[in-house]
Amino acid sequence: MAPTKKRNVSADKTSADSGKKAKIDFDSKVEGIIESRKHANDVFDILECLQSDREKEVVAAVSACSKLFCCLLEKRAMFVGKLPQEEDVLTGSHSADEKYGMFMRHRYSSCVEMLLELLSHESHQVKEAALCCLMKFAAGEGQRPLEDLDWSEHYSFPRELIQAVVDRLLCKSTDTSLLISRFQEFLEMEDVRFYVMSAVRENLGKVMDRSRGAVLPVYQNNVFALLSNINMPSKEAELTNFLVKQEAKQEDWKAAKLNEHKRAFERMWLGFLKYKLPSNMYKKVLVILHDSILPHMSKPTLMIDFLTAAYEVGGAISLLALNGLFVLIHQHNLDYPDFYKKLYNLLEPSVFHVKYRARFFHLANLFLSSSHLPVYLVAAFAKRLARLALTAPPAPLLMLLPFIYNLIRRHPSSRVLIHRPSTGDEAVEDPYLMDEEDPAQCRALESSLWEIKTLQKHFHPDVAKAAMLISAPLSEQEDDISELLEITTYELMERDLKETQTKSVPLEFELATQLLQGGGRVLGQHFCLD
Numbered sequence: 001m002a003p004t005k006k007r008n009v010s011a012d013k014t015s016a017d018s019g020k021k022a023k024i025d026f027d028s029k030v031e032g033i034i035e036s037r038k039h040a041n042d043v044f045d046i047l048e049c050l051q052s053d054r055e056k057e058v059v060a061a062v063s064a065c066s067k068l069f070c071c072l073l074e075k076r077a078m079f080v081g082k083l084p085q086e087e088d089v090l091t092g093s094h095s096a097d098e099k100y101g102m103f104m105r106h107r108y109s110s111c112v113e114m115l116l117e118l119l120s121h122e123s124h125q126v127k128e129a130a131l132c133c134l135m136k137f138a139a140g141e142g143q144r145p146l147e148d149l150d151w152s153e154h155y156s157f158p159r160e161l162i163q164a165v166v167d168r169l170l171c172k173s174t175d176t177s178l179l180i181s182r183f184q185e186f187l188e189m190e191d192v193r194f195y196v197m198s199a200v201r202e203n204l205g206k207v208m209d210r211s212r213g214a215v216l217p218v219y220q221n222n223v224f225a226l227l228s229n230i231n232m233p234s235k236e237a238e239l240t241n242f243l244v245k246q247e248a249k250q251e252d253w254k255a256a257k258l259n260e261h262k263r264a265f266e267r268m269w270l271g272f273l274k275y276k277l278p279s280n281m282y283k284k285v286l287v288i289l290h291d292s293i294l295p296h297m298s299k300p301t302l303m304i305d306f307l308t309a310a311y312e313v314g315g316a317i318s319l320l321a322l323n324g325l326f327v328l329i330h331q332h333n334l335d336y337p338d339f340y341k342k343l344y345n346l347l348e349p350s351v352f353h354v355k356y357r358a359r360f361f362h363l364a365n366l367f368l369s370s371s372h373l374p375v376y377l378v379a380a381f382a383k384r385l386a387r388l389a390l391t392a393p394p395a396p397l398l399m400l401l402p403f404i405y406n407l408i409r410r411h412p413s414s415r416v417l418i419h420r421p422s423t424g425d426e427a428v429e430d431p432y433l434m435d436e437e438d439p440a441q442c443r444a445l446e447s448s449l450w451e452i453k454t455l456q457k458h459f460h461p462d463v464a465k466a467a468m469l470i471s472a473p474l475s476e477q478e479d480d481i482s483e484l485l486e487i488t489t490y491e492l493m494e495r496d497l498k499e500t501q502t503k504s505v506p507l508e509f510e511l512a513t514q515l516l517q518g519g520g521r522v523l524g525q526h527f528c529l530d
Contacts, residue, residue: 026049055123062118079146158244190261191242201267204275220272265296290324343364357485361399377440379444418452
């Protein structure tokens with residue numbers, strides 16, 4: 001028999017003066033509703049608890065909703081199709097079974113709305129429980145659709161529910177990165193990942209267009225947290241884990257095709273990167289760009305505009321942008337004639353103090369590894385680095401000197417920089433133009449590496465020792481600088497302290513044991529202590 005009355009959840013709340021409510025036995029409520037339709041109105045008691053102020057009660061109510069509606073979905077006990085208004089259900093000429101199905105479908109819709117609201121709850125446990133419950137509903141709807149679907153393209157996947165979840169995860173005012181990390185478990189499923197990528201792109205267009213492309217730090221951080229948690233498959237054979245199985249139509253489904261995944265992935269990232277980003281966001285994107293984004297795009301060259309704009313920002317962002325440009329040049333035949341000119345102009349004193357110093361010199365070593373580079377270019381880089389070495393701290397110098405030596409080893413024509421005849425004590429003006437931005441016009445080949453000769457008198461013995469190598473014939477084998485890239489001033493000091501602790505250095509004939517005694521009573525000889 002269909003339920004005869006409709007109750008409003010908010011109107012049924014207990015007033016403050018009624019005291020604490022008795023604890024609800026959710027298991028009994030759920031079993032009663034499933035076993036007999038005469039207990040259908042008990043669903044209001046469960047839904048009401050979703051709005052409770054007590055965290056444990058809310059979590060228990062979420063669990064009860066999960067059991068109840070997943071069971072109803074499996075039994076096909078809810079109305080399927082375009083759901084009429086509840087007022088029309090009561091007045092229309094529907095059978096008892098139809099009225100019951102519509103009633104429960106309305107309660108299910110209310111439950112979904114409440115769970116979506118709980119994704120913004122102050123308790124992480126409540127948010128996590130609501131998220132998992134919604135994804136169970138998504139799996140249930142996928143197997144037992146509640147709407148008449150367009151089977152030609154999206155089949156039975158609950159796109160609208162996934163879109164609603166994504167819209168809540170991408171909050172504009174609250175950091176949801178912790179909840180997004182919990183959502184990563186579901187992103188490992190091929191169909192969930194595919195439709196989430198589409199949902200993110202749609203959400204981005206809606207939010208950013210309304211804000212006219214302004215920077216929204218919290219929102220864009222949430223979007224990046226979700227995007228960076230998406231791990232793309234590299235082969236079509238890896239597409240095996242699905243939330244919803246489409247049975248015979250699985251092979252024709254877009255979510256089961258790697259090319260469609262790549263296309264959705266590309267559109268999502270381009271949609272995110274076309275808007276202005278917070279300054280710290282550029283760094284986060286560029287750090288993962290070359291190995292987590294570009295390899296999974298259908299047309300990686302579409303990133304050229306973003307990379308060019310990122311380079312123009314300056315500083316560490318420019319350093320990181322060059323990595324992506326290098327990948328496009330060498331792997332995708334991108335024509336970028338000013339690449340080495342831009343790299344040359346990034347060599348400034350500040351490069352030794354940025355957070356990404358090790359990454360930059362690792363990349364610079366990679367960029368300059370080709371033996372086909374013109375000699376004027378190699379000489380320009382070697383000379384500029386040598387000039388910067390005059391004011392660099394000891395830690396980067398221990399990496400920088402072998403770096404310069406390796407450049408000369410790779411390009412024998414540049415040895416003129418270290419074999420140029422000396423003029424003795426005569427003062428000669430260096431023809432090298434440090435302020436010239438074009439390495440072809442800086443006249444580095446007319447100069448010499450006198451700066452390294454100067455470093456042979458450096459205060460740090462390790463630097464002086466490394467600089468002495470330029471006075472001897474350089475070996476053909478390159479130095480391995482990988483271990484020197486990460487060295488810090490603190491590590492240098494720790495190493496020097498350990499070396500001094502193993503040596504016994506005599507400081508005086510008689511060791512002082514006290515401040516005012518020993519050593520011949522030095523203070524008593526010079527001061528009157530009476």
